[in-house]
Amino acid sequence: MLSFLLRRTIHTIFVVFIVTIISFLLLHIIPGDPVVRILGAHATAAQIEQLRHELGLDQPILWQYIHWIWNVFHGDFGKSFIYHEDVGSLMLERFPVTLYLVSISLILSTIIGIIGGVISAVKRGGVADSLISLFANTGIAIPSFWLGIVGIYIFGLKLGWLPVQGYTSPFGDLWMSLKQLIMPVFATSVPNVAIVARQTRSSMLxxxxxxxxxxxxxxxxxxxxVLYKxxxxxxxIPVVTLVGLTLAFLIGGEFIIETICNIPGVGRLLVRAAMNKDYLIVQGGVLILGTAICIINLVVDVTYGLIDPRIRYK
Amino acid sequence: MAPLLEVKDLRVTFDTMNGLVKAVDGVSFTIDKGEIVGLVGESGCGKSVSQMAITQLVATPPGKIVSGEVIFEGRDLLKYHPESNMMRDVRGGQIGMIFQEPMTSFNPVFTIGEQIMESLRLHLKLSRSAARKRAIEVLEEVGIPDASVRINNYPHQFSGGMRQRAMIAMALSCSPKLVIADEPTTALDVTTQAQVLDIMMKMVEHYHNALIIVTHNLGIIARHAQRINVMYAGRIVESGPSEEVFLNPGHPYTIALMKSVPRLDEKRGRQLIPISGIPPNLINMPPICSFKPRCPMVDACQSLSDPELRPVGKNHSVRCHLNISGQNSGTIFE
Structure with a gap:
């Protein structure tokens, strides 16, 4: 077990490393110059050259990457162009928000999905099964951003039941925080509930x-x-595997929902940064999220062994 | 004395896409306390289903117990709901089941011990520690070495033979009055088969359980069963004391079954005679003798009707128009 964890940790580091290389390359391939973004369209060639040199952007890509990763190892994620702040502290500020939302969505959608799937399987062919199956089939087809937009329109603007956007810390105003949470959690959870429910149903049957x-x-x-034990x-057993996989999905949906609902999480930060070619933020975000996904997958693998005694870690 | 179990005119159907399958079509038989009864027949003749129906374990849907009575110790079990307390008390507590597939009949995520203890705690209301003690005891009785250690093993850590022994231990742990063993040794290799069978018989003898052994292995029945029921196409076609049926079989199907089994006590070089044709489709059976299309004696039979089960000797009855038993019929069509 211990050697398994060790091997998987090394594996994880390797994966995250490769992910950062790919994202670094991608950021340099896509068109647009961060320096022009910073200085504006009227900057002179000399000014551009000057800033480029200051940011180290005139170096070869490989060197830039090594430089970045070296700094990261020393706890320095670099400075954001647009926020003029340390990327590390920007992340630290926003990561808990995203973690909070994603965890709630993940836990909620897994529990609801499993319950739905079990009911559906046990009452196979009944009204409950038909309704749950219908929901599951549509739920998979509906993207979270659409649910987010429509939800805001109906419950926020038309009915006025929920706040349109924003985020409040649950430690500040719990009631407000929960009200603001409903929409984004609902939007990101629906596809997940659908996937988990379908898998649970077929697996249970x-x-x-x-x-x-x-x-x-x-x-x-x-x-x-007989049924529940x-x-x-x-x-x-297969559902647990699936939950690990849906997490990546969930984080993808989270990015968009944070942007739509104006939630100050890593997702919104990254989307904004990517649009502005604030590549140090993107790199930092990819590093953190990549690590998070890898860790969750590791947790899933270990859970798998707890449920199924036939699995042994060597 | 009333028999321990009396099954009367049991009918089970399966609703399939191709039509209604009459898997069990009017089966009646009895078993006394401590008696061993064999039930033989080829695959798909309804022998397993008829046994599952006794404890209402037939999957519904698609299966359905249409009619009949299953009188166990004076009560008709079919009058109770499958999930009633009465029915659950009978299952495992009064009637133990041993299934064919030792590989898949244990739950892979619980230890063998947990699964045996579950029965003991439910039916005998034993405490955890008492149940554990008893589980180790029965595992020892079926010849599991180091039972007190192996009890903590998961099914995948047991070999096929060991699993089947554990299955026997589990079925017998609550001392049921009746044990139904549905092809208990079919999935095992031949040497293991003999061992497992031996253990099962010893256990049954030790606990004085009645045993219904479902099989297509006539050898097992010849050795152990006091009475035989032969099933064909959802019905019992011959029923009688083992010796009587083996010496004077009265149904061409029984004779054919015996001809298709190798025997050690006869001349070498005799060819095994397979039963020609295929088992009938149990959907829309015509009202004629169901064995007629495959019967080797069909030329001697003039009747077009469906024969009734009729007595041909003491406790011996046959569903055939011909009168072939009682003339050392075992040697017919050799």
């Missing part, structure tokens, strides 16, 4: 047919015990 479920019944166990635990 398959498990119910297994011989060991028949054995459990033949022992005289209550239907409830014997069948569900087996049915959850």
């Amino acid at each position: 398959e498990t119910i047919q297994q011989d060991y479920v028949r054995t459990a019944k033949s022992k005289g166990l209550k239907q409830r015990v 014997h069948a569900l635990r087996n049915a959850l």
Whole structure:
């Protein structure tokens, strides 16, 4: 187990490393010059050259990357062009917001998805199954940004039930914070709930047919015990894998929702930075999110072994 | 004395895309306390389904127990809801089941011990530690070495033979009055088969359980069962004491089954005679003898109707128009 964790950690570092290289390259390939962005359209060639030199942008890309990663190892993520602030502290300020939203969405959508899928499988062919399946099929097809926009329009502007946008810390005003949270969490969770519910349903239906479920019944166990002890635990094995995968999905949706709902998280910061070619922010964000996704996947892999004793970590 | 279990005119259907399959079509049989009864027949003849129906374990839908009575110790089990307390008390507590697939019949995510203890705690209301003690005891009885250690193993850490022993231990742990073993050794290799069977028989003898052993292995039945029921196309076609049925089989299907099994006590070089044709499709069976299309004695049979099960000897009955038993029929069409 320990050697597995160690190997996976080295693996994770390697993956994050490659991800930063790719994003670094991509940022330099896409058109647009950050220096022109900073100085404006009327800057002289000399001024541009001067700033470019100051920022180290006149160096070869490889050198720039090495320079960046070297600084990162020393805790320096660089300075943002547009915010004129340290990227590290910008991230630190916004990361908890994104983490807060993503965790709530992930936990909520997983729980609701599993419950929905189980109900759907157990009451197969019934009204509940039809409704849940219908929701699951549409939910997968609806992108979160659309849900976000429509939600804001209906519940924010027309009905006035929810705040249109913004973010309040739950430690400041919990009630306001929750009200502002409903829309973005709903928008990012719906596709996730749908995916998890579908997987749980099919996995549960398959498990119910297994011989060991028949054995459990033949022992005289209550239907409830047969379903929720014997069948569900087996049915959850593929669901756990899926939850790990949907996380990346969830973070993607989070970026857009933060932008739409004007939430000061890493997502909005990154979207803005990418548009302005504030590449140090993008690099820092990619590094943090990449690491976060890798860690969650590691957690998922370990959870997998907790549910299924046939899996051993070597 | 009333029998332990009396099944009367049991009918089970399956609603499939191609039509209604009459998997069990009017099966009646009895078993006494401590008796061992064999149920033989080829795959798909309804033998497993008829046994699953006794404890209402037939998956519904697509299956449906249409009619019949299953009188167990004076109560008709089919009158109870499948999920009723009464039915659950019978399952595992009064009637233990052993299934064919040792590889998949245990839940992979719980230890063997947990799964055996679950039954013990439910039916015998044992405490955790008492259940554990008893589980180790039964595992030892079925010959699991180091039972007190192996009890913590997961099913995948057991071999096929060991799993089936554990399955026997689990089925017998609550001392049920009746054990239904549905092809308990079919999935095992031959040497393991003999061992597992031996253990099962010893256990049944030790606990005085009645046993219904479902199989297509006539050898097992010849050795262990006191009575035989032969099933074909959802019905019992021959029923009688083992010796009687083996010496004087009265149904051409029984004879054919015996001809298709190799025997050690006969001349070498005899060819095995397979039963020609395929089992009938159980959808829309015509009202004629269901074995007629495959019957090797069809030329001698003039009747077009569907034969009834009729007595041909003491406790021996046959569903055939011909009168072939009682004339050392085992040697017919050799």
